Amino acid sequence: MTLLTPLEPWIARKIGGADAPLTRSRLEAYQVERICDTLRRCQRSPFYRAHLAGLPGEISGLDELRAFPFTTAEDIRREALRFLCVSQSDIHRVVTLDTSGTTGPPKRLYFTRADQELTIDFFRVGMSTFTDPGDRVLILLPCERPGSVGDLLAVALARLGAEGIRYGVVRDAAEALRVLRRERANGVVGIPVQVLALVRSEPPGGFPALQLKSVLLTTDHVPQAIVRAVERAWGCVVYNHYGMTEMGLGGGVECAARRGYHLREADLYVEIIDPATGAPAAEGEAGEVVFTTLTREGMPLVRYRTGDISRFIPGACPCGTVLKTLERVRYRLDGIVHVNKDHDLTMAHLDEALFSVEGVLDFDATWSAGRDGGALSLCVQVVENAGMLPALEAALRTIPALRGQAVDIRLRAQTHSLPAPAKRTIR
Numbered sequence: 001m002t003l004l005t006p007l008e009p010w011i012a013r014k015i016g017g018a019d020a021p022l023t024r025s026r027l028e029a030y031q032v033e034r035i036c037d038t039l040r041r042c043q044r045s046p047f048y049r050a051h052l053a054g055l056p057g058e059i060s061g062l063d064e065l066r067a068f069p070f071t072t073a074e075d076i077r078r079e080a081l082r083f084l085c086v087s088q089s090d091i092h093r094v095v096t097l098d099t100s101g102t103t104g105p106p107k108r109l110y111f112t113r114a115d116q117e118l119t120i121d122f123f124r125v126g127m128s129t130f131t132d133p134g135d136r137v138l139i140l141l142p143c144e145r146p147g148s149v150g151d152l153l154a155v156a157l158a159r160l161g162a163e164g165i166r167y168g169v170v171r172d173a174a175e176a177l178r179v180l181r182r183e184r185a186n187g188v189v190g191i192p193v194q195v196l197a198l199v200r201s202e203p204p205g206g207f208p209a210l211q212l213k214s215v216l217l218t219t220d221h222v223p224q225a226i227v228r229a230v231e232r233a234w235g236c237v238v239y240n241h242y243g244m245t246e247m248g249l250g251g252g253v254e255c256a257a258r259r260g261y262h263l264r265e266a267d268l269y270v271e272i273i274d275p276a277t278g279a280p281a282a283e284g285e286a287g288e289v290v291f292t293t294l295t296r297e298g299m300p301l302v303r304y305r306t307g308d309i310s311r312f313i314p315g316a317c318p319c320g321t322v323l324k325t326l327e328r329v330r331y332r333l334d335g336i337v338h339v340n341k342d343h344d345l346t347m348a349h350l351d352e353a354l355f356s357v358e359g360v361l362d363f364d365a366t367w368s369a370g371r372d373g374g375a376l377s378l379c380v381q382v383v384e385n386a387g388m389l390p391a392l393e394a395a396l397r398t399i400p401a402l403r404g405q406a407v408d409i410r411l412r413a414q415t416h417s418l419p420a421p422a423k424r425t426i427r
């Protein structure tokens with residue numbers, strides 16, 4: 001039997017009346033109330049006063065939210081400070097996001113102490129899915145500054161009775177592995193390609209002494225090829241987390257059934273829309289993930305377009321929760337190229353094909369459009385060059401969109417030192 005996600009009793013308590021079983025109708029009534037609170041709070045923000053001008057100050061059903069305009073990454077980039085619903089002195093943490101590939105000012109997100117407390121609480125409960133008191137978890141995420149994602153995670157683990165070992169982003173895979181062994185960690189949290197670099201920096205079968213129980217991979221799209229490679233090498237169970245800074249760092253986490261994310265539905269209201277029309281996607285259909293924060297103080301987001309493509313999986317999860325299950329993100333809207341009338345190519349296609357090849361660490365992909373199709377240029381970081389080209393070419397032949405298209409592969413043997421994690425997309 002699959003264990004019920006710990007998110008369900010947590011959310012039942014958060015919305016009040018933990019004695020009664022959680023139902024969709026109680027949860028949705030709570031979400032409507034919190035959206036009304038959020039709309040009232042938004043009146044303190046110069047951005048929202050203009051953005052929501054002429055719209056009702058409250059809603060009586062979730063469907064009514066569809067009349068409200070979306071907010072976008074561009075809005076945040078242009079006027080983040082005008083989103084604030086509190087004075088700047090109440091802001092406890094500012095996160096500035098990587099702006100590589102974009103022009104203009106960086107994207108900044110502002111959080112109050114209470115906003116961060118909600119994230120810690122979500123991390124505590126989410127981690128309890130696969131972490132027990134006494135466990136030791138190596139955190140391969142930024143954690144130097146107070147309030148950074150890794151720091152909040154370490155605080156959350158301490159509240160769970162486990163120990164979060166603050167390591168930070170991996171720059172040297174061999175050194176990170178030494179710390180993993182020295183600290184006798186039985187859990188790891190990290191970014192997929194970084195954890196893969198640890199796994200592939202030793203030959204297959206090179207990890208007999210590791211006692212890893214679970215690994216959490218966190219990002220927008222987690223390649224299943226990386227999940228399989230980590231599970232095979234380390235003999236552990238890999239869970240996925242979906243989140244972004246805009247969601248308050250945490251969004252949703254898999255239950256023991258590991259078929260998609262259960263979401264922080266007491267803190268986030270998530271919709272799936274048709275990215276072309278903005279209309280709601282039909283039940284179970286894929287579309288863009290859009291969310292509204294329900295409990296955010298400093299910088300609430302109303303109908304924020306994430307650019308991630310996913311869907312709600314219809315039917316019940318084997319864990320028996322009433323919470324929705326968001327399928328693993330398929331691709332990002334800015335990570336898809338139209339090859340020809342029959343085929344699109346996404347980063348997910350390339351991820352699944354290339355990371356399945358033993359020895360691949362990471363890659364950059366560039367697409368040049370031509371008349372009927374185009375050319376793909378790949379720079380693939382590998383453990384060593386020898387014998388890699390035929391394996392990569394064979395893997396790429398499994399992608400229908402690339403049949404008949406020119407592909408140029410350059411190999412780069414990578415030492416233990418890793419580049420800074422960057423947004424992975426087809427350029």
Ligand SMILES: [Zn+2]
Pocket residue numbers: 005255256257262317318319320321
């Ligand atoms: Zn479940």
